[in-house]
Amino acid sequence: MKRDRQSVNDRHTRILSLLRERREIKVEELSQIFDVSPMTIRRDLQHLEDQGLISRFYGGAVAEQPVSPAGDADQVKLYRDLISQYAANLVAENDQIFINGSRTALGLLDFLEGKNVRVFTNNGLVCARKYPSNLRITLSGGEVRGQNAILTGDCTMRNLLMVHARKAFIGCTGISPNGELLCGIPTELGINETMLSHSDRYFILADHTKVGVIGTYASLHLEKMGTVITDELAPAAVVEQLRYIGMEVIQVTKGHSGEK
Template sequence: MNERQKSILDLLGRDRKIKVNELAERLDVSAVTIRQDLSFLEGEGLLKRVHGAAVLAQTDDLENRLGVNFELKQRIAARVAEQVQDGETILVESGSVNVLLARELAKKRVTLLTTNVYIARQFRKGDRMNTILLGGSYQPDSESLVGSMTRACIDQVNIHKAFIGIDGFAIDTGFSSRDMFRAEISAYIVEKSREVYVVSDASKFGRTEMSRICGAGDIACLVTDQSLPALYRAHFETLGVELILA
């Protein structure tokens, strides 16, 4: 993937849908070049072409999702890592920002629990942390572990802080996920953890996905980016939820 194609994904991450001619103008290339880029990115499963425009694909593949707004996600992950202290037991759920968070946390002396195989694979010999992969039913696309066995594993541990990803948030419906099985596990994590952090870029706000995770007031802290609209900032502040903007 070249730099121009990464820029296309970044623009789609912010605007959700962009016309071919607008992309050509913003990136100062021909519409033919943009169409070639869109064909490549569609073949990689990263976007969909619709009536002279492009929209981001709703993929669960973490490797692909990492490439969208990478620098922004890295900035969020670094801010989240500041909230973790040596000696804590933390749980990191699925999500592209959480992959980058896990890499940051490798520098700390903590016990990290995760329900995601891809995240567990980020660690290498020599890392300071102790990593525990919780069991469950394996989802190949997202590499997440879900189901009754995962809940049973969560029951056996005391979690200081949990970091969960989301697919959507709306004031009337709360945090939501496209996947009902992962939503169930995220909701259970919220119930069982002392402090819950939602970690997400601001593009997820204003969306409502199929399965509810929890309400805004059920979490301790939201870590997102500076583009979060004032409406949502005020909502979380009213509920007493800490807001960290990277």
């Protein structure tokens, strides 16, 4: 039994290593690599998703973020909080804003400091805590997807199409140098795209681990140029390329200021 448990743990570690290298992988391929049944791989992926390390999609999985040592993870969290705080400073009194399923985007609500703001979101995690009365929050409705409680589906889209916002704050799995936005689950693609098109301005919130990510899985091209809020560790070459194609890029630092 102990040996069986060890073999499962080893397989989980190797799956995470593959995802760190490739960002996404299919169940059938993993089944062949490890010489186990697809059902076994699906159980493995469910376990890893329950730990918040990956997101599953039909037939495979994608890494939530690069796997990193604990110290690096603490640093990433610090930068994500700074990105949330900077984003909150861009919200004005009486703004109506979109927030997608991103934890970093949702985090900006903690820094609004008494501003009267209307929020429309498909992020079910908003229900996990109480917010002050100056925030009027409308949940989109829809189907709950995974432990991240992202709401998707026809109901979400119908309600979203009736709303227009001054600003949209969109988190992502990654943003490529050419302005492709990667999402953790395919069903959120249309929702993010609609939030972008139904807002006057949009802001992509992406810490340095997500800047420069390239992949074919669940991506949309940013036709309307907007603003990327990242941090000082984002790859300089990718930052310059994003600026070259017309995106504004703001980099927060540990001193809390944003640099353009």
